[in-house]
């Protein structure tokens with residue numbers, strides 16, 4: 228029979244109100260409300276109508292209860308300005324990422340979470356502490372996604388319809404997740420990943436405070452984590468020229484603007500030198516984007532899982548079938564994170580179509 232928590236989740240995933248679902252299905256709003264509030268069970272044909280409209284299998288709507296993600300456990304940016312629809316869409320997509328992760332965890336052994344909780348610590352010191360604990364020294368981080376995964380953070384992609392959320396993290400019964408947008412430059416996505424790690428480290432296990440202070444702290448953590456103080460100080464960036472800033476940003480794989488900001492924050496540049504560099508970088512196109520930027524980082528974990536599924540002649544379709552989702556929905560959480568999907572990691576093919584998986588499986 229229909230599970231009301233699942234109907235609500237599938238509807239919110241679409242970003243639909245009950246009124247919209249009524250319009251899409253031709254069912255009355257009163258009936259839909261009674262299905263979601265457990266007052267009534269739909270007839271089998273109605274269940275199929277609902278599943279078709281929502282883009283899920285009937286099995287999705289009749290499976291076990293889906294516990295909702297509490298909004299206070301998610302690091303949404305600008306939550307106060309967010310519409311309920313956007314927020315619910317983000318939460319329900321996070322919930323599906325959790326389902327996909329559970330499917331993987333039942334079949335693969337994955338690293339346990341190892342993210343220190345340093346609530347209330349100064350972001351600069353917290354970044355140093357995480358670096359020390361993870362044995363990173365003062366070296367550049369080769370791949371943020373691999374690093375997070377090695378320390379038990381599950382990384383997924385934001386789906387196209389939630390990409391305006393930029394990135395967010397959440398902790399689900401002690402398991403940290405980070406969802407990243409794949410629209411931005413590789414450098415920007417690395418910074419977003421480090422920013423979300425900052426929330427996980429600084430802002431506790433269960434509740435992530437939202438607001439400008441928490442955002443500023445996560446940004447300071449990200450800058451200090453990607454561009455460690457001692458490593459940058461050793462680089463001779465005193466009142467650096469724009470050319471030196473661009474050289475330095477390549478070493479740390481960060482955006483040029485972020486590099487200049489960090490040099491200024493560490494007292495290496497006068498305000499005047501900093502402003503001059505920013506104007507020059509702007510003129511060279513570094514405010515709009517990242518000229519000659521790095522490619523997006525892959526997920527080691529999802530790539531390995533996909534490789535093994537492919538070797539056993541299965542693909543993401545297996546996950547989709549078991550979870551009652553469409554293959555396109557499952558793929559959307561991995562797009563831009565593994566080259567083993569059509570339109571994988573290069574970021575230049577973003578269209579998701581049904582049937583791509585068969586291409587992957589037959590190779």
Ligand SMILES: [Zn+2]
Nearest residue numbers: 302304442445
């Ligand atoms: Zn944030």
